[in-house]
Amino acid sequence: MKIVFFIAAWVAILCVALICVFLLANGLPAIGEIGPLNFLLGTKWKPGNDLYGIAPMIVGSVYVTAGAVLIGAPIGIITAVYMAQFAGVRLQKLLRSAVALMAGIPSVIYGFFGLVVLVPVLRNLFGTGKSVLTASILLGMMILPTIISLAESAIRAVPKSYYEGALALGASAERSAFFAVLPAAKSGILAAVVLGIGRAVGETMAVVMVAGNQEIIPNGLFSGVRTMTANIVLEMGYAAGLHKDALIATAAVLFVFILIINFLLSLLKGQEAQ
């Protein structure tokens, strides 16, 4: 029976290998045919003219993710401080179930909410509804539960003596929490933010619904934008030949981004364990 358990455990490795092989086997030849530089740095994505440059999508993903982190991380971390240090027991319970509810809401619902609420509001305020800003706000909302719950447990893991020591030295409760406890939880909080980045980079359905999806390098907060994930989901349904392989290559690039993020995460976790 031990061998059965062992084989089951190996399935995870097999799946990762299979996914890598299929992405690379289909993606690398396409990158070779298009030319690595034309593919990664090309600014024109026109499958009709055999132009496959994904620079606009890479830039789009980076912009939208950065925007999401700028919005989600401060709110998330500060909320986590409040939950871990200041909220009473009942309030804590309430906040925690709200965060759990938020984490469970499917991305298509976030996307729908963005489409029917955020897009019209931003269109009235700034003229364009589907833009970098809209996608950033929506993604910022979506990564909040991830950041809040992980940052909260990182803050909780800081020994009580840090807080008490700061209080004893005459610092106010708020100052102690922000200047003694928070720096001590630094690596755990960074890990929370990195995980949030991973979620934002990989998010697809919600972004497709609110980002506008123009295949151009966005020239500001109010310009439409297409991310790598959106590029795949929008065109995969009808793509064929080199076009299809170029989309798979886009997924391979996305996969590399995720691997880098995972690597950062394991580094931070190692730091936290020390």
Next chain:
Amino acid sequence: MELETQRMDCLTLLLKMVMRLATSIAMLTVIYLVGYILVKGIPNLSLSLFVWEYNSDNVSLMPALINTVYLTTLSLLLAAPLGIFAAIYLAEYARRGNKTVQMIRLAAETLAGIPSIVYGLFGMIFFVVTLKWGYSLLAGGFTLAIMILPLIMRTAEEALISVPDAYREGAFALGAGRLRTVFKIVLPAAAPGILSGVILAVGRIAGETAALIFTAGTLAKVPQTPMDSARTLSVHMYTLSSEGLHMEAAYATAVVLIVLVAIINGLSTLAARKLTGGFHE
């Protein structure tokens, strides 16, 4: 009194305000999102949304709901035994710090980080095209099974590890072998935790869209065989809102989806609580 005023310096006040503000923003976001969908959606809930047949006049969500149940069952049948067995290997058999174990952990972490659209793409290339399954319930089920595998593995492993060693030692002392100990003593004790992870996986399946569009497809019918295309409730929600023709129905579908996922996640928390309440030593 003097001490009190000294403590309330500007920075402290600012920090206090910032904290209240951030927490309120976070909470108002949830309340507004859920409230908005409930308020707009509940009046649009009607019996006609739950009739058996979907057509372009009446976008019934019933076929999608049934498909969601089918797809969840299929994915769980594949992923739950695999994930739990893998967890048993990691928690009960493997030596800690062993190279293979590290590789398995790394693989599971990598799988957990892969975006769902990449799963969808992989499922499309592998199950739909290479294995020639076409857009089908089967292709969708296999794709989602891979996606939820790391979640089930991790939660099951945590549940197994949280079972006190005294349970195992007691069983060994009574002469039970390792396998009997695992199945008769450790697994039953860890069951609520494992169940909690499995229910969490159900929630993820119910909410998944990107991995399904190109594997299970978007046909709004109850499938006759596992080789038929089938849209789940989330995919249904996506097609409704991107078509933009049936917004009232889209609001109502959103309500059903939110309530469904909230119930599933609530059940998962309940099961997890039972586990932590279990070991009073």
